[in-house]
Amino acid sequence: MTNERGYEDRLVDERRLRTYLASELGETETFAVEWHREGHSNETLFVTWDDCELVLRRPPPGETADTAHDVGREYRVMDALQGTAVPVPPTVLYCEDDSVIGSEFYLMERVDGDVVRLDEPERFATPERRAELGCELVDSLAAIHALDVESVGLGEFGRPEGYLERQVDRWEKQMAWAAGRTERPEGLPGRDAVESWLGENVPDAPRHTLVHGDYKLDNVILAPGTPPEIGAVVDWELSTLGAPLADLGWMLLFWHDDADEEPPIPELMPSFTAREGYPTRRELAARYEERSGVAVEHSTFYLTLATYKLAAVCEMFYARHLAGDSDDSLYAAMDEGTPKLVAYAEDVIDGTQGW
Template identity: 45%
Template structure:
């Protein structure tokens, strides 16, 4: 999870999983009420947009001409998908440019990138260990994935979560994911967990990147890591690409977002080997307990939030019947998916699987709907350039998306108001934790100053959702 739910503007020209970024910028939104359908009236929450400082474009940090017959300096234990082999990309280069503005995991046609520092690629006597040692990785892959060609590693500088690198050898291209440098909680940044769900989903209808291998030998790059395929695509953040800028494609973007969610939720987690991977029952109850504790912990250091208390009480009193459990992505929304490089709009990859688990699939839908804008929504600075993205005609309404998911999944959407309110409530609590850090003086990030008004505005929006029913 990122430090707030907001990420920088990134155009991901390749299919990658879990890459996220966060930054800083926010203002207060004016609450609005939006009709979802004749009998469903829900409210889109204010979105606190962040943006980190933009640095210079990333550079290729290591190139060699490499022969697969070269002796590998290390071998490691490796868990891999049934076919551990190179996934060959089309050679298209990433488009990495400075960022402008965005929204939750939000973005533009740009990526926050930087030239890899010396600490990223080589360790000095007194300096930190490298995040990736290209020579060591090259030797390891020579044995694990034999092949020839020039070898290159690039860092995707985005976010405060697991680290992401692009790896190329000849025509083969992969994405490498590893934890950040410590310290972090033992259960945080578990790349094996990401790999496990991606490996389970390989060959199913789920639109997930295919994993290539997992390595738990920390002598290779200093931490466990995995590789996955890299495929061209576009993440919609603050603009539409020209090939999707039509009424038909705008409608299809929403339909594809819903269809991909329904497909993921249709996968039988037991049949793909994930039985026991998560706790399939009691998901909503655990969410309420966990986030209530988070709320209590944050407000001890900040201020009373009466709207959040009201929302918490309503959620407890209106807990819906338990849904049949499914694989839940955990952070499902427009900027965590990727669309193909041509019309008609086609969702080619669901990204960012760090929070995936077995649970209530409507939690994914409620989270996604809470960020979906409509042309008639009142523009506000909190949504930044996203206002412009949804300012054109042709977009599906939230009511349309609800109905489509119900049709595609066969699940009742009677309680979608609960899941949307839950999503907004969780977002506000998450950001109140950041505001507590600001008040305690543990961060000087100017974004957190804006949470003084931003968090109460989110709570008010959650109440509007509740009262709209």
């Protein structure tokens, strides 16, 4: 049964939010809330409070899979990373009281810049700037993995031993949760084979670090001006301690080479990085290896895991669409998108896709 209440109306009770913020931040006459529609996971709202431009992050309304959309985790890691070599937005507050807006949420300061999704900013549209952008993205990932987690209070942020085994198990469960709600008559051809292959091919992780969990080009904010510079890394809801190459595999899943065919889901997987000047996936992996000191091995496993993870995420999107818990047109397109990703994962295993 779909939810009859308008989706946007379910995101925030502005009266209660204003009362809460007044108690935490002080009274103001200037208050406004605007829903930012560009994201596809946790919901983002822009909040003007006095002379401050803030960002509110909350889970989507409606039923979600266990452990998905953990904004408390997102806030904790960004709060810990203030002042480190990893740029993150300044944090403001975290509220776990569901009675305020209907869910937990947090606030951070808004960071100026561009989020690059399906095309490049004009100021970077030269071979030189494109090369710099690719290097900046990899170098920031290496900086995340180089952090001393004990020194920033994240030494107990996760259970790094067995991380990859748990990732395989977790995303199988997320997929099962979603598939139980989408109830495709034909199922997802290839799903069982991909899951079996992943379970049988988990490598030993070379070392454990802080991992972002969703690191890719559209989860960084590029500062204004040139050359390319990352002003903030955002969307930390899947962060933990684990195997750093899982982050690299995920990032490279969303990086398109010149020789590639059209991405399985063009709305999520941009192809502009095939243009002249952008490094290839292989070149980005080599730069990561140089900057991090981590040997890039078992690339087939990490790219297959990334592809299957995205397939599970997309099937959760489709489940939310069927339940009426999203008005995002992308979610409806996952009727065809998820099967394409499962097929892509099979191609990675077969060696016809990769880096």
